Amino acid sequence: xxxxxxxxxxxxxxxxxxxxxxxxxxxxxxxxxxxxxxxxxxxxxxxxxxxxxxxxxxxxxxxxxxxxxxxxxxxxxxxxxxxxxxxxxxxxxxxxxxxxxxxxxxxxxxxxxxxxxxxxxxxxxxxxxxxxxxxxxxxxxxxxxxxxxxxxxxxxxxxxxxxxxxxxxxxxxxxxxxxxxxxxxxxxxxxxxxxxxxxxxxxxxxxxxxxxxxxxxxxxxxxxxxxxxxxxxxxxxxxxxxxxxxxxxxxxxxxxxxxxxxxxxxxxxxxxxxxxxxxxxxxxxxxxxxxxxxxxxxxxxxxxxxxxxxxxxxxxxxxxxxxxxxx
Numbered sequence: 001x002x003x004x005x006x007x008x009x010x011x012x013x014x015x016x017x018x019x020x021x022x023x024x025x026x027x028x029x030x031x032x033x034x035x036x037x038x039x040x041x042x043x044x045x046x047x048x049x050x051x052x053x054x055x056x057x058x059x060x061x062x063x064x065x066x067x068x069x070x071x072x073x074x075x076x077x078x079x080x081x082x083x084x085x086x087x088x089x090x091x092x093x094x095x096x097x098x099x100x101x102x103x104x105x106x107x108x109x110x111x112x113x114x115x116x117x118x119x120x121x122x123x124x125x126x127x128x129x130x131x132x133x134x135x136x137x138x139x140x141x142x143x144x145x146x147x148x149x150x151x152x153x154x155x156x157x158x159x160x161x162x163x164x165x166x167x168x169x170x171x172x173x174x175x176x177x178x179x180x181x182x183x184x185x186x187x188x189x190x191x192x193x194x195x196x197x198x199x200x201x202x203x204x205x206x207x208x209x210x211x212x213x214x215x216x217x218x219x220x221x222x223x224x225x226x227x228x229x230x231x232x233x234x235x236x237x238x239x240x241x242x243x244x245x246x247x248x249x250x251x252x253x254x255x256x257x258x259x260x261x262x263x264x265x266x267x268x269x270x271x272x273x274x275x276x277x278x279x280x281x282x283x284x285x286x287x288x289x290x291x292x293x294x295x296x297x298x299x300x301x302x303x304x305x306x307x308x309x310x311x312x313x314x315x316x317x318x319x320x321x322x323x324x325x326x327x
Contacts, residue, residue, distance in 0.1 A: 001036075001080070002035070003026070003034065003035040003037060003049075004033065004034050004065060005032060005033040005051075005061075005063075006031065006032045007028070007031065007032055007033055008032075010031075011053065012053065013053065013054050014026070014052040015033040015035075015051050015052070016049070016052075017037070017047055018047060018048050018049070018050045018060065019046060019047035019305070020279075020282055020305035020306050020307075021040055021042075021305070024037060040080075040281065041280065041281050042082065042279070042281050042304050042305060043084065043085040043303040043304060044079055044081050044310075045079065045080040045082075046070050046079050046305065046307050047063070047077060048063075048077055048078065049062070049063055049078075062076065062077070062078045063078040066078045066080070068081055070307070071143075071144055072144065072307055072308060073144070073308065077307075079309075087313070088312065088313055088315070090149075090153040090157075090315075091146065091153075093157060094153070095149060095153040095155070095156045096152045096156045097122035097123075097152075098119050098122055098148055098152050099119070099122050100117050100119050100120075100148075101117075101198070102115070102116070102117060103115075103117075103118055103166075103195065105191045105194045106190070107171070107183075107186045107190070108186065108190070109182040109186065110171065110172070110176065110182060110183060110186055112171050112172070114169070114171065114186060114187070114191050115168075116138070116167065116169070116191070117139060117142075117169075118165075118167075118195065118198060118199060119142075119148045119165040119167065121155060121162050121163075124162060124199075126198075126199055127199075129200040129201060129202040130162055130164050130199070130200075131161060131162075131163040131203060131205075131206070131323075131326075132163065132164050132165075132195065132199075132202075132205040132206070133151070133164070133165045133166070133205065133206050133207070133323065134166045134168065134192070134205045134206070134207040134228070135168060136168055136170065136207070136208070136209035136210075136213030136214070136216060137170050137173070137211075137213045138166065138169060139169055141210070141308070142165075144308035144309075144312075145309070145315070146312055147208070147315075148165050148167075150315050150319075151163065154316075154320055159320055159324065160320065161327050163327065166195050166205075168187075168191065170213070173212065174250070174251060175251075176216065177213050177215060177216035178215070178216070178250075178251075178252035179216070179256050179258075179259040180216070180219075184216070184223050185224075187216075187220050187227075188223075188224040189224075192205065202327075204227070204228055205227075205228055205229065206229055206231070206232065206322070206323055207220075207230070207231055207232070208234070209232075209233060209234070210311050211234075211237050211284075211306065212237045214233035214235065214236035214237070214276075215236050215237045215238060215256060217231055218231065218236065218238075219259055221271070222263065225271060229272060229273075229326050230272055230274070230322050230323065230325075230326035231273070231275070232275050232277075232318070232319050232322055232323075233274065233275070234278070234311045235278045235282060235284050235288065235306050235311065236278075236284065236291060237256065237284060237287075238256075238260045238263075238284070238287040239253060240257065240264075240286075240287045241257060243286040243287050243290075244257075244283070244287060246283075260287070263291070263294060264294050266294075267294055268294075269296035269297075270297050273326055274295055274297040274298075275297060275298045275318055275321075276288055276299040276300070277301075277318055278299065278300075278301055278302070279301070279302055279303075279306055279310050280301040280302065280303060280304075281303075281304070281305050282304075282306040284306065285301065298318075302314050
C-alpha cells in the first residue's frame with residue numbers, strides 16, 4: 001500500500017507515519033513524499049503524518065488523501081481500513097430508549113468528587129433493582145466506544161437483561177487509576193454504595209475499563225474482594241519491566257509494577273469471572289498475555305491497536321458473553 005503527501009513547495013524536510021506501530025519514514029519523490037508499506041498485522045490502523053519543517057519544528061497532520069477518520073482521547077486520527085474490516089453489526093441494531101442522571105460522590109482524600117453519569121433504560125423505575133455495569137473512563141467510553149448504545153442494543157435484542165451503566169469520569173486519571181490505594185477506597189467504599197443508593201443494584205456490579213482504567217479495576221477487586229461480580233479488562237496497563245521499561249518515565253510506574261508483580265507472585269486464578277481483550281499489535285499485548293495466564297482468564301486478541309474503536313469492536317461477543325453469564 002502506498003501513502004503519499006504532496007509537497008511541491010518543499011515545505012517539509014522529513015515526513016513520518018506515526019501510529020501505535022513503529023514509525024516509518026517517507027521518501028521524497030517528484031514533489032511529494034511517499035511510503036510503500038506492506039499490509040500491517042491489523043484490520044484497521046489509526047495514524048497521523050508527522051512533518052518536520054526546515055527549522056526543525058514538527059507538526060502532526062491528518063492524511064489529506066484519506067477520508068476515513070476516528071475520534072480518540074488524544075484527538076482525531078486518520079484510519080486505514082484493510083480489506084475485510086467491518087464495524088460491529090450492533091451499531092445499526094434497534095435499541096431501547098435510555099435516560100441519564102448525574103451523581104457526584106465526594107472523594108475523601110482525592111481532593112475532588114467522582115462524577116458519574118448513570119444510564120438506565122427509560123422504562124426502569126428508579127427503585128427497581130437492576131444489574132449494573134461500572135465503567136472507568138465512562139464518558140469517553142460512551143462517546144468514543146458507544147458503550148450505552150451497546151447496552152441499549154443488547155437489551156433490545158434480549159441478549160442481556162435490562163441493566164444500568166455507571167459512567168465514571170476519571171478526574172486525575174494518572175493518579176487515580178495507577179493502583180492508587182486512596183482511589184480504590186473511594187471507589188469501593190463510597191462510589192459503589194452511592195450508586196446502590198441512587199438506583200438499587202441486582203447482585204454485584206460488573207465493571208469495564210481500558211488501559212490504566214483496567215488496571216485500577218483489577219487493583220480494586222484484589223484490595224477489596226467481592227466489590228465486583230465480573231471484570232472486563234481491555235488493553236490493561238499491567239506494566240512489567242521485561243516488557244515495559246520504556247514506560248519507566250510514567251510518574252507512578254513503580255507503583256503499578258509493584259502491584260502487577262504482587263499479582264503474579266500470588267499466581268491465583270481470578271476470584272471473579274474475568275475477560276481480557278487486547279490489540280495483537282499493541283505494546284500491552286505481552287503483559288496482557290502474562291496477566292491472563294496468571295489469572296486463568298480468557299484473553300481475546302483483536303486485530304487492532306490501543307484505541308477506543310478497538311475496544312468498541314471487542315464488546316461483542318466478549319462482553320456480551322461475560323455479562324450474560326454473570327447476570
